[in-house]
Amino acid sequence: MSKTNSSTASLNIDETRLNRGKQILAHIDKKSSQKVIEALADVAPDFATYLFEFPYGDIYSRPALDLRGREMVSIAVLAATGSATTLLKGHIEAGLNVGLSQEEIVEILMQLAVLAGFPAAINALFAAKDVFTQRSTSPQHVRS
Amino acid sequence: MSKTNSSTASLNIDETRLNRGKQILAHIDKKSSQKVIEALADVAPDFATYLFEFPYGDIYSRPALDLRGREMVSIAVLAATGSATTLLKGHIEAGLNVGLSQEEIVEILMQLAVLAGFPAAINALFAAKDVFTQRSTSPQHVRS
Amino acid sequence: MSKTNSSTASLNIDETRLNRGKQILAHIDKKSSQKVIEALADVAPDFATYLFEFPYGDIYSRPALDLRGREMVSIAVLAATGSATTLLKGHIEAGLNVGLSQEEIVEILMQLAVLAGFPAAINALFAAKDVFTQRSTSPQHVRS
Amino acid sequence: MSKTNSSTASLNIDETRLNRGKQILAHIDKKSSQKVIEALADVAPDFATYLFEFPYGDIYSRPALDLRGREMVSIAVLAATGSATTLLKGHIEAGLNVGLSQEEIVEILMQLAVLAGFPAAINALFAAKDVFTQRSTSPQHVRS
Amino acid sequence: MSKTNSSTASLNIDETRLNRGKQILAHIDKKSSQKVIEALADVAPDFATYLFEFPYGDIYSRPALDLRGREMVSIAVLAATGSATTLLKGHIEAGLNVGLSQEEIVEILMQLAVLAGFPAAINALFAAKDVFTQRSTSPQHVRS
Amino acid sequence: MSKTNSSTASLNIDETRLNRGKQILAHIDKKSSQKVIEALADVAPDFATYLFEFPYGDIYSRPALDLRGREMVSIAVLAATGSATTLLKGHIEAGLNVGLSQEEIVEILMQLAVLAGFPAAINALFAAKDVFTQRSTSPQHVRS
Numbered sequence: 075m076s077k078t079n080s081s082t083a084s085l086n087i088d089e090t091r092l093n094r095g096k097q098i099l100a101h102i103d104k105k106s107s108q109k110v111i112e113a114l115a116d117v118a119p120d121f122a123t124y125l126f127e128f129p130y131g132d133i134y135s136r137p138a139l140d141l142r143g144r145e146m147v148s149i150a151v152l153a154a155t156g157s158a159t160t161l162l163k164g165h166i167e168a169g170l171n172v173g174l175s176q177e178e179i180v181e182i183l184m185q186l187a188v189l190a191g192f193p194a195a196i197n198a199l200f201a202a203k204d205v206f207t208q209r210s211t212s213p214q215h216v217r218s
Numbered sequence: 219m220s221k222t223n224s225s226t227a228s229l230n231i232d233e234t235r236l237n238r239g240k241q242i243l244a245h246i247d248k249k250s251s252q253k254v255i256e257a258l259a260d261v262a263p264d265f266a267t268y269l270f271e272f273p274y275g276d277i278y279s280r281p282a283l284d285l286r287g288r289e290m291v292s293i294a295v296l297a298a299t300g301s302a303t304t305l306l307k308g309h310i311e312a313g314l315n316v317g318l319s320q321e322e323i324v325e326i327l328m329q330l331a332v333l334a335g336f337p338a339a340i341n342a343l344f345a346a347k348d349v350f351t352q353r354s355t356s357p358q359h360v361r362s
Numbered sequence: 363m364s365k366t367n368s369s370t371a372s373l374n375i376d377e378t379r380l381n382r383g384k385q386i387l388a389h390i391d392k393k394s395s396q397k398v399i400e401a402l403a404d405v406a407p408d409f410a411t412y413l414f415e416f417p418y419g420d421i422y423s424r425p426a427l428d429l430r431g432r433e434m435v436s437i438a439v440l441a442a443t444g445s446a447t448t449l450l451k452g453h454i455e456a457g458l459n460v461g462l463s464q465e466e467i468v469e470i471l472m473q474l475a476v477l478a479g480f481p482a483a484i485n486a487l488f489a490a491k492d493v494f495t496q497r498s499t500s501p502q503h504v505r506s
Numbered sequence: 507m508s509k510t511n512s513s514t515a516s517l518n519i520d521e522t523r524l525n526r527g528k529q530i531l532a533h534i535d536k537k538s539s540q541k542v543i544e545a546l547a548d549v550a551p552d553f554a555t556y557l558f559e560f561p562y563g564d565i566y567s568r569p570a571l572d573l574r575g576r577e578m579v580s581i582a583v584l585a586a587t588g589s590a591t592t593l594l595k596g597h598i599e600a601g602l603n604v605g606l607s608q609e610e611i612v613e614i615l616m617q618l619a620v621l622a623g624f625p626a627a628i629n630a631l632f633a634a635k636d637v638f639t640q641r642s643t644s645p646q647h648v649r650s
Numbered sequence: 651m652s653k654t655n656s657s658t659a660s661l662n663i664d665e666t667r668l669n670r671g672k673q674i675l676a677h678i679d680k681k682s683s684q685k686v687i688e689a690l691a692d693v694a695p696d697f698a699t700y701l702f703e704f705p706y707g708d709i710y711s712r713p714a715l716d717l718r719g720r721e722m723v724s725i726a727v728l729a730a731t732g733s734a735t736t737l738l739k740g741h742i743e744a745g746l747n748v749g750l751s752q753e754e755i756v757e758i759l760m761q762l763a764v765l766a767g768f769p770a771a772i773n774a775l776f777a778a779k780d781v782f783t784q785r786s787t788s789p790q791h792v793r794s
Numbered sequence: 795m796s797k798t799n800s801s802t803a804s805l806n807i808d809e810t811r812l813n814r815g816k817q818i819l820a821h822i823d824k825k826s827s828q829k830v831i832e833a834l835a836d837v838a839p840d841f842a843t844y845l846f847e848f849p850y851g852d853i854y855s856r857p858a859l860d861l862r863g864r865e866m867v868s869i870a871v872l873a874a875t876g877s878a879t880t881l882l883k884g885h886i887e888a889g890l891n892v893g894l895s896q897e898e899i900v901e902i903l904m905q906l907a908v909l910a911g912f913p914a915a916i917n918a919l920f921a922a923k924d925v926f927t928q929r930s931t932s933p934q935h936v937r938s
Contacts, residue, residue: 116923118903118904118919124907146291147294147333156877157876178283184277184553189291190479192557261468265487269480276560280552302482328694331911334910336908340686405756413768416848417768427610427613448773466571477580589877612837619767619841624845624848624849635836709908712904722863730874730875766875
């Protein structure tokens with residue numbers, strides 16, 4: 075595969091936003107985000123840059139909502155739309171990393187039964203179960 | 219119009235859940251919820267009962283997430299799906315009533331640009347603007 | 363406005379499908395469908411033809427599901443997606459015309475609370491209420 | 507994984523609704539529903555209770571629409587939203603159990619091409635194909 | 651209404667992206683975009699900045715797809731999701747401004763019947779009809 | 795599995811539309827479309843006929859938008875709705891076959907971050923990556 079949009083020369087890289095985004099993403103979920111960035115690298119390298127810059131460098135870094143609140147919102151919306159299970163799992167992981175408890179995440183997903191229907195809630199609870207199970211059996215998630 | 223499902227006799231009314239739901243809904247947003255219930259009364263009276271019982275009597279009354287967190291989730295999901303503007307406005311109103319600031323609600327809606335796209339975010343911000351404007355010019359929202 | 367795709371010469375009109383579709387649509391809901399067709403006439407006249415031919419001439423005319431069943435499906439899906447209120451009302455009207463009772467339509471819409479969430483159900487119940495009210499006060503819906 | 511919301515003490519269990527829901531679900535599709543309930547048990551045990559109570563104990567048990575009609579609605583809506591293939595298959599299975607024929611289910615899914623587009627219809631027809639194939643080769647689906 | 655997120659001091663304004671976005675948006679549709687920006691100004695002023703910067707300053711300004719192609723994509727996606735009629739009309743307007751003909755826009759919307767169903771296509775065609783009618787009767791759209 | 799709707803006798807087959815659709819689909823993507831048709835054959839054989847006739851025989855064959863433009867629209871809409879990854883990959887394949895470059899497809903998908911959110915864009919870019927990788931390692935895609 076040829077690199078399709080590697081011309082970062084045409085991209086106005088704002089080191090401040092880019093670095094701020096990288097730091098926030100590393101803080102939230104270093105491992106998952108690294109995988110997404112690497113997977114994007116050869117198909118849409120500029121998009122990896124935008125992903126650092128706008129969602130994390132611009133939005134997530136705004137002080138008026140903390141990272142715990144932001145992950146509540148991301149988990150709820152991804153669970154409601156229901157078509158991006160891998161990214162939902164990434165945000166459940168991220169939510170746990172920034173201080174949400176398993177119980178709080180389950181509450182958010184149960185509330186989806188009201189807002190988006192039982193099928194969306196059931197799907198999302200199964201995704202959460204996978205993440206919780208994997209973390210409980212995976213030593214690298216133990217935080218000192 | 220004939221009352222289409224008024225046979226509440228066939229409905230197993232659980233006073234505890236029903237009353238708990240009514241109290242929570244009255245606490246969150248007495249005026250809007252009253253309007254919804256009344257509007258449902260002649261087309262689907264049993265549905266008004268279910269609305270008290272399940273979303274409010276069962277889910278919203280669970281202690282593991284507070285009402286502030288629950289309204290963050292409801293606002294985010296309704297704004298992301300984008301097709302129920304009246305109900306989104308009701309939950310923005312409710313969010314303000316349970317302690318979210320205008321600034322926090324705007325932050326949630328701006329984050330939707332990342333999660334569900336700019337059109338969904340713009341639509342929701344216009345809905346929020348309507349609610350904020352109406353409250354600022356409407357004396358009954360002033361809380362002592 | 364210029365007629366943008368009026369070149370029906372390039373369209374292979376199949377009189378059988380076209381006529382079959384027109385007859386079914388006239389049977390289901392003459393007045394509403396006539397309005398849709400007329401409204402499409404000057405912006406996309408070929409599309410009005412396709413609308414007769416494929417949904418009604420091909421699909422609705424298949425015998426394996428009766429019109430009552432087909433309108434149950436159309437009402438449920440339009441209510442679940444939630445963004446086409448005018449067309450939902452047209453199909454509620456059509457459902458009543460082909461033999462669904464108000465009570466059955468309300469049951470379908472209440473079940474949406476389970477499948478697609480309470481907001482979608484509430485919106486659809488309000489649409490049904492409008493249709494029921496209008497029919498009860500409108501003499502031309504009285505069927506002999 | 508710790509049990510995240512096991513405090514059923516705080517839950518007002520209504521034996522009537524719960525039992526009614528369990529009986530209906532067992533009637534519709536004992537095997538699939540048992541799997542869903544068991545899978546929810548350690549991540550969200552209260553949610554399994556709500557799933558019995560509200561969708562099945564409250565809604566599905568209402569007499570104004572029979573189980574055949576209810577499964578038509580559930581199949582149509584899950585196929586239209588398109589993101590919960592496993593649950594769609596469960597409802598296709600359930601539809602066959604409560605008396606829908608393979609031909610009727612295929613008709614419902616073909617109508618989705620009109621209502622939600624060909625991609626949604628194609629996806630759902632492939633899900634139906636999987637269910638039909640599995641049942642034809644699996645002895646336990648033979649009903650005496 | 652208090653200005654909720656007016657602290658642009660905390661915002662890293664990149665004049666290049668901001669100006670590039672403003673120029674592109676002015677080129678595409680000066681009047682509509684001006685209205686959106688002004689309407690956002692008192693509820694979410696930073697969001698107006700992001701709207702210039704990311705969608706227009708970053709994405710729309712990339713040379714690998716021309717503005718005609720970009721508006722084809724925006725019109726198709728907004729019409730398919732169906733919940734943002736005002737913004738769909740803005741992009742139909744924009745599409746005409748960057749060189750799409752009425753006939754091409756109608757073709758895109760008719761193709762939605764295949765991809766997202768007839769209801770989505772019908773709704774979008776009615777939106778297009780409104781825009782075409784308004785332009786044909788409105789002198790300021792005549793371009794010299 | 796019994797053939798559920800094989801009664802093509804009841805189907806008014808229009809050889810012109812059918813043949814036109816078959817030719818267009820063969821031109822766009824012979825291999826993928828053949829697989830879809832074959833997979834539909836034993837569950838819904840009439841649906842395979844409709845798929846040739848309406849989307850390809852009627853819509854895609856209209857001259858006002860070329861196949862390149864049609865695939866831009868199909869890719870964008872399937873990526874935005876996000877629930878039909880297999881069909882999205884088929885249309886990315888088809889887009890390459892009718893003259894879109896990898897770079898143009900990536901641009902369309904990146905624009906989805908604006909229109910439908912970053913999660914939809916990321917999912918679609920991963921689907922594109924799979925298609926590009928497979929074609930680069932698969933000799934039958936080399937066109938003389």
